[in-house]
Amino acid sequence: MIQSPAIKIFLNEVGELSRFTGRFFNQCFKPRYEFKEFIRQCFVIGYRSLPLVALTAFILGLVLTMQLRPSMVDYGVESQIPVIVGIAIIREIGPVITALIFAGKIGSSIGAELGSMKVTEQIDAMEVSGTNPFKYLAVTRIIAATVMLPVLVILGNAISLYGSYLGVNMQSTTSFSLFWTQVFDSLSFSDVVPSFVKSFFFGFAVGIIGCYKGYNSNKGTEGVGHSANSAVVVSSVMIFIIDLLAVQVTQALGLN
Amino acid sequence: MIADIKQGAVKENIFSDEKILVIKHLYKAFGNYQVLIDFNLEVSKGESVVVLGKSGSGKSVLIKCIIGLLKPDSGTIEMLGENIGDLDNEELDKIRAKAGFLFQSNALYDSMTVRENLEFPLRRHWIEVSQNEIDLMVTEALEDVGLVHTIDMMPAALSGGMRKRIALARTLILKPDIILYDEPTTGLDPMTGKEIIDLMMGIKKKYNTTSLIISHDMNCVKHAGDRVVILLEGRCYADGTYEALKQHPDLKVKQFFE
Ligand SMILES: Nc1ncnc2c1ncn2[C@@H]1O[C@H](COP(=O)(O)OP(=O)(O)OP(=O)(O)O)[C@@H](O)[C@H]1O
């Protein structure tokens, strides 16, 4: 039936990942709830990625503003820079860039951590110690990634806009409050909510793919490295796919 | 085919009749690859049985079936009076709290200190203990393996032999009735291996635990076991004392002792 082995592997992988996702939903509502571990994971995940997210977001806002300026000046709409930058960052660039950074930082570390726990039998050891390792390790990380990414996106967006404010001020002057008024006045419900909602999906994708890759890691250090690597690659691609779907959905819902 | 050769097994039985572990007709395959074909074994209370087998013969698979990490395709495993296959998760956890498992790779949690590693099974098994009692139990287990000073260290900072001993302490902490050892001396130098064997024997004496030891290290087989079982071709190929098996006429048994 299916000729190409690559397609076979791909479909097989998709099937396994769907099964893993099903297992997640099956397990996450059943007690015992690993609340303490979940809080710890939120802290670890947020804390680990915040510096990187903040730095990139800041540079992004600053550079975007500086790059836009010449064209805006040409068209004589220099004063509209905050509006354009605000919309670009809030609607698209902020969530996607933050999610990609998150995938690189958190996706890979989840993949490597669970992968090495798997190959050194630590996951089995948890199971014989009265713990459901899927809940304790995977469910907590997946939910933590899902709730922490939107938080990081909001922080990242704010920092980007601050970077943009500095960018504007490098060649002309605007007051802090004027800048923010301009940004917020131009934003509507349909700019903010869809992008906020989609960052939950981004976070979920990073969490579930990292855990899936780690859980199915092959023996040996090479296997662990491969899990970490493919966790990043697959979740990055997944982020763009979700982004594409999200824009279709918002359009269909008339939110554009 | 050669049937089970039970030579030497009828040595005067110094152990009680109470069976801690009874395995009947265990069968386990991965795809087309049959690992365990018809494995039978009984272990009495207080006894130390060594399962001897070549690398890849399915020793780890056997011990993982016993503790319920792998599901056998057919056959029954009865441990501490319960049929492992019939238990739900909660009941399985209760049995696991009474059965220690020493992993081949130690399986110490890298992200936790030695203390947290030892506390983990205590906290997770729904056991009602105060922090004070936990501290005492952790200290006692570390004293048993002679490594109290490592309590706040990370596993990565310890040597191979020390890691093995910490793993043993973690296994011991719940005072199990039976300990399953998966190759306790593999990967250690002979001297360190000897120390681990001595520790295992000391533990057996102190807590009167039953042990099932999986190994291909002859030193371990010789010193740690009351009885030796040879796992070959997915079966219990031979069963007897070390001395009896050493004199065994079958060439396949003999090759283990060369
Ligand atoms: N989860 C699994 N899926 C597929 N095959 C497996 C699995 N676990 C074990 N096997 C196969 O079963 C066989 C026995 O493995 P096992 O780990 O029990 O060997 P062992 O006797 O413990 O060897 P060693 O002394 O190297 O630890 C091996 O050939 C292995 O490839």
Ligand SMILES: [Mg+2]
């Ligand atoms: Mg093994």
